[in-house]
Amino acid sequence: MMKGLRSVGLIAAAGLAFSSTTAFADELRIVSWGGAYQKGQSIGIFQPAAKAMGITVKEDTYGGISDVKLMVKSGADKFDIFSSGAGSCASGAAEGVLEKLDYSIIDVSDHLPGMYSDYCAGADIFSVVAAWNTETYGDNGPRTWADFYDVEKFPGTRAMRNKVDAQLETALLADGVPMDQIYEVLNSEAGIERALDKIRTIKPHIAVWWSSGAQHAQLMKDGEVDMTTGWNGRFDVAKDDGAKVAYDWRTGIMDWEGYGIPKGAKNKDLAMKYIAEMMKPEYMAEFAKYITYGPTNGKVYELGLMEESRAKMMPSHPDNAKHQLTLSTEWYSKWRTIAAEMYTEMMTE
Amino acid sequence: MSLTTNNINQNELRKLAAREGYTFFGLTVPYLIMVTALIAIPVGWLFYLSFIGRDGTFSFENYERMWKSKAYIKIFITTFKISILTTIICAAIGYPLAYFMSQLSRRWANICMIGVLIPFWTSLLVRTYAWLVLLQKKGLLNNIAIDMGLISEPIKFVHNTTGTLIGMVHIMLPFLILPLYANMRAIDKDCMKAASSLGAAPSRAFWTVFLPLSLPGLLAGLLIVFVLCLGFYVTPAILGGGKVIMAAMKISSNIELYFSWGAASALGVVLLVVTGIILFIASKLVSIDQLGSR
Numbered sequence: 001m002m003k004g005l006r007s008v009g010l011i012a013a014a015g016l017a018f019s020s021t022t023a024f025a026d027e028l029r030i031v032s033w034g035g036a037y038q039k040g041q042s043i044g045i046f047q048p049a050a051k052a053m054g055i056t057v058k059e060d061t062y063g064g065i066s067d068v069k070l071m072v073k074s075g076a077d078k079f080d081i082f083s084s085g086a087g088s089c090a091s092g093a094a095e096g097v098l099e100k101l102d103y104s105i106i107d108v109s110d111h112l113p114g115m116y117s118d119y120c121a122g123a124d125i126f127s128v129v130a131a132w133n134t135e136t137y138g139d140n141g142p143r144t145w146a147d148f149y150d151v152e153k154f155p156g157t158r159a160m161r162n163k164v165d166a167q168l169e170t171a172l173l174a175d176g177v178p179m180d181q182i183y184e185v186l187n188s189e190a191g192i193e194r195a196l197d198k199i200r201t202i203k204p205h206i207a208v209w210w211s212s213g214a215q216h217a218q219l220m221k222d223g224e225v226d227m228t229t230g231w232n233g234r235f236d237v238a239k240d241d242g243a244k245v246a247y248d249w250r251t252g253i254m255d256w257e258g259y260g261i262p263k264g265a266k267n268k269d270l271a272m273k274y275i276a277e278m279m280k281p282e283y284m285a286e287f288a289k290y291i292t293y294g295p296t297n298g299k300v301y302e303l304g305l306m307e308e309s310r311a312k313m314m315p316s317h318p319d320n321a322k323h324q325l326t327l328s329t330e331w332y333s334k335w336r337t338i339a340a341e342m343y344t345e346m347m348t349e
Numbered sequence: 350m351s352l353t354t355n356n357i358n359q360n361e362l363r364k365l366a367a368r369e370g371y372t373f374f375g376l377t378v379p380y381l382i383m384v385t386a387l388i389a390i391p392v393g394w395l396f397y398l399s400f401i402g403r404d405g406t407f408s409f410e411n412y413e414r415m416w417k418s419k420a421y422i423k424i425f426i427t428t429f430k431i432s433i434l435t436t437i438i439c440a441a442i443g444y445p446l447a448y449f450m451s452q453l454s455r456r457w458a459n460i461c462m463i464g465v466l467i468p469f470w471t472s473l474l475v476r477t478y479a480w481l482v483l484l485q486k487k488g489l490l491n492n493i494a495i496d497m498g499l500i501s502e503p504i505k506f507v508h509n510t511t512g513t514l515i516g517m518v519h520i521m522l523p524f525l526i527l528p529l530y531a532n533m534r535a536i537d538k539d540c541m542k543a544a545s546s547l548g549a550a551p552s553r554a555f556w557t558v559f560l561p562l563s564l565p566g567l568l569a570g571l572l573i574v575f576v577l578c579l580g581f582y583v584t585p586a587i588l589g590g591g592k593v594i595m596a597a598m599k600i601s602s603n604i605e606l607y608f609s610w611g612a613a614s615a616l617g618v619v620l621l622v623v624t625g626i627i628l629f630i631a632s633k634l635v636s637i638d639q640l641g642s643r
Contacts, residue, residue: 066605073608095608162591208508209591223487224508340606348420348594 026055028267028274030259031062032083035214036237040290041083045123045283053277055270065092072097072263079262080271086256087165087332089120094333099261099268106276112316115296117329120258121275122296124287127252127315127324128166131220131235132227134244142227143248149174149198151205156226158202159219162209164336164343166253169325170229171198173251183328192339196346209347220245232315233291252324254315256296281305288314392621399615403607411615421599421616425623428596431510431585432578435517439574442518443525444567448559450526451533462530469523477587480516481507484588508590516584524577525570532566533559572628579624596620 030046032038042059050057060079062068065088071078084092092098098119108116115122130148132141136156142148148158148170161167172182172195185191207225210216216230221243232252235245259275261268277283284295285305294314300306311317315324402408415421450461468476483489484506491503506512536559544554582597589595596616603612
């Protein structure tokens with residue numbers, strides 16, 4: 001199942017309001033994004049952690065934080081834990097649909113700085129990058145966002161996300177705004193409009209507005225577009241499957257994913273203990289073998305749980321991280337709704 | 350004497366007719382309950398919700414937003430444009446096919462019908478993705494055409510309006526053919542023979558006799574296709590590449606964006622009202638009675 005058919009998920013979520021799944025005392029239900037990402041989570045984290053605790057964990061896919069909001073607001077009971085980007089989690093927290101995490105149970109003392117919040121326990125670090133088709137451009141693809149937005153130097157079709165998340169930043173970086181000022185500039189409607197205007201300049205070249213990680217990976221695999229924004233791990237998996245795709249860390253916008261608990265979850269206490277279990281470095285190291293998303297727990301490196309060659313492929317590796325912008329969850333909790341509305345307007349006009 | 354008998358008979362008949370009326374009304378009660386419970390109440394509820402703002406009080410904000418933003422009008426235009434085009438193309442393809450099938454012997458017609466029904470029974474998602482595989486830049490169709498030297502650059506079939514229309518026509522075609530074919534089958538072949546014996550050339554017999562007789566089926570089919578198209582979601586979402594945004598997609602993204610049912614139901618209400626107006630005008634142009642009386 002893909003993150004993509006979001007609406008289908010939404011409709012399903014609406015339908016869930018009427019169905020009731022019974023939760024057992026030693027059973028947890030966890031939802032994530034499907035595809036290569038969830039496969040890694042399932043094999044590396046979810047199932048081994050469940051086994052260690054002697055409980056049953058049922059997995060499903062979902063459509064993102066909006067599903068959590070719909071579920072809580074309609075009083076349905078579908079899952080106990082969800083896997084979500086930090087920004088989305090922050091917006092869920094702002095709407096009051098999440099349970100506060102109990103960090104006396106969940107140990108984050110070894111977490112990298114900033115990789116957890118009151119409502120979201122960080123689990124992996126990923127990046128949004130500009131990927132290009134090596135059949136079209138060879139090694140000299142768009143290595144910076146300025147290149148991505150330069151349709152004369154790099155003629156060809158592009159794809160961007162159909163949602164605002166981590167897209168406006170690319171436009172401002174292309175416009176020459178220094179990394180440390182991106183969110184300052186975006187801190188007003190005029191700043192958001194500036195980013196949108198930059199996107200408008202390449203709009204005729206945007207062949208697809210993608211809606212899921214599986215979709216942008218497929219777009220690159222099929223050679224449907226020449227370059228796209230997207231998540232680094234999906235491109236690495238596609239590359240292993242033979243896709244002609246490459247990206248440069250200089251386009252990276254680093255973000256982190258974590259686990260949250262919807263307000264009123266039936267198995268809240270068990271969910272808290274399970275999240276605590278999943279924070280252990282050995283699970284994160286195992287997960288990173290399947291997809292190139294780095295651990296939030298610094299112990300993974302300290303204990304040497306990851307081979308250096310693999311560690312170098314992670315967005316959070318110091319050699320890679322130093323080129324990248326770090327996504328501001330603060331900005332998203334403040335501006336996301338307004339920015340999303342303006343972004344949709346730009347897409348539709 | 351005979352007069353009173355007549356009166357008695359008439360009274361009896363009237364009673365019988367009334368009883369029959371009640372019986373039939375009684376039989377429709379389950380349906381009426383179902384329509385009320387599953388359609389009237391939810392639609393009324395949506396209508397009510399569309400006037401509830403984000404803070405939970407009565408407000409026009411959901412309608413104001415649609416009025417202020419250019420995106421909404423564009424989305425409605427796209428929705429109706431795609432629906433009308435799909436309906437027209439379905440008619441252009443479906444009518445000759447249904448006509449052809451109606452002229453075949455039962456046996457061959459049934460074989461053709463299987464050809465119509467198998468795609469109809471196949472999952473909509475599967476068919477939509479199949480089109481994507483066939484039509485994309487390096488898809489089967491473009492590759493074959495390039496290999497054969499017909500084109501040098503791949504044609505953009507998908508991730509645009511063309512792709513959306515191809516997918517939607519394919520999915521909607523059976524909805525037009527089924528009522529139309531049933532209608533055409535029921536047309537008495539002797540009518541055409543009578544027209545010929547009175548000296549009408551085949552084309553004239555078709556236009557003046559067959560076509561008017563098949564109109565009820567055609568109109569029923571067109572109506573079904575058009576109305577179903579208005580609410581289409583999956584196919585335009587996948588084949589439109591995010592550039593063809595129809596009302597249903599906006600409804601879903603509004604729920605995500607504003608987390609209030611009101612923002613989404615206002616769109617539904619407007620779509621329902623506009624559709625109602627269009628169908629009303631259409632029924633004035635083409636008398637809806639034609640659907641019933643043949």
